Amino acid sequence: MKSILKNNRKTRIQFELNEQGAQELEQLMEATDVATRKDLFNNALTLLEWAIKEKRKGRIIASLDEKEQKYKEIEMPILSRAAKNNVSLVIK
Numbered sequence: 001m002k003s004i005l006k007n008n009r010k011t012r013i014q015f016e017l018n019e020q021g022a023q024e025l026e027q028l029m030e031a032t033d034v035a036t037r038k039d040l041f042n043n044a045l046t047l048l049e050w051a052i053k054e055k056r057k058g059r060i061i062a063s064l065d066e067k068e069q070k071y072k073e074i075e076m077p078i079l080s081r082a083a084k085n086n087v088s089l090v091i092k
Contacts (some may be wrong), residue, residue, distance in 0.1 A: 028040060049089060050085075052079065052082040056083055060073045060081060061073065062074060
């Protein structure tokens, strides 16, 4: 996959969502008090980048219930594939 950004130029990215996906996006924006789709996307991308780095270190990504001392690991095919993939990430 080629880099989207070259020489710090901005590239417009568009994608289509069905009505349910668009509603979910709006609900996420409202729930997180994010003003723009760009901000929501950037936050989601930051979280995904972090999760990929952690998986590559052999760590699990999980939600911890401190009171019960239990955790639930998130299972996402994208994280499993990224953990096995040797393509380097150029992340700030």
